[in-house]
Amino acid sequence: MRINKFLAEKGIASRRHADEIVSAGRVQINGKIATLGENVEEGDVVLLDGQAITNSEKKEEYYIMNKPKGVVCTASDDRGRKTVMDLLPDNVGRVFPVGRLDYATEGLLILTNDGDLAFRLTHPSTEIPKTYMAKIEGTLTEKDLNPIRSGIELDGELTKKCKAHIVETNKSYTKVEITIKEGKNRQVRRMFEAIGKNVELLRRVSIGQLRLKGLDRGEFRPLTEQEILYLKGL
Secondary structure (H helix, E strand, O other), X not given: OEHHHHHHHOOOOOHHHHHHHHHOOOXXXXXXXXXXXXXXXXXXXXXEOOEEOOOOOOOOOEEEEXXXXXXXXXXXXXXXXXXXXXXXXXXXXXXXXXXXXXXXXXXXXXXXXXXXXXXXXXXXXXXXXXXXXEEEEXXXXXXXXXXXXXXXXXOOEEOOOOEEEEEEEOOOEEEEEEEEOOOOOOXXXXXXXXXXXXXXXXXXXXXXXXXXXXXXXXXXXXXXXXXXXXXXXX
């Protein structure tokens, strides 16, 4: 079993984040620093930051959170900023955020120790729709949104076609609902920046048909069995 899958199955991190952990030299296999793509065999001793990773069965946990702005989606922050983990009580197991919302973005965030589900929800090939409500500075027309719908060049390639429509507008701001199937860094903000518009507030309201309801900023709850089955079926 590859080391990133091993770490994911132990609830340490998603496979993507596990690769970052391995690259940082934090993992040892049988006393040697692990390398990307290395396999873990039965009987191997695996250490993370000098601590043995237990082989006991983990209880899979799944949560939905209304992430507030001003909080980072990491387990710890070298700049001392509050993280989403700081919002969880001590009785929650070792979970990690699925994907990331940037520091200034709020809304729906899934946290789990199910590495396979996290990998599926974040892998580009699954094209799972994610819907955001964006408050844009100034006025916009439906025609102004056409370049965003068709594709904006970011990092040397066009974004995939997406859905976007205006839900409210006045002289000072415009609210746009936008649904994308990718997860590039700060993608929604950068798409609007490309047409000369600044995003004042960005909130993720749904992943697929899973919507953020009944949770105030900073609150969370366990996912229901029905919601878990839905996400695993995406």
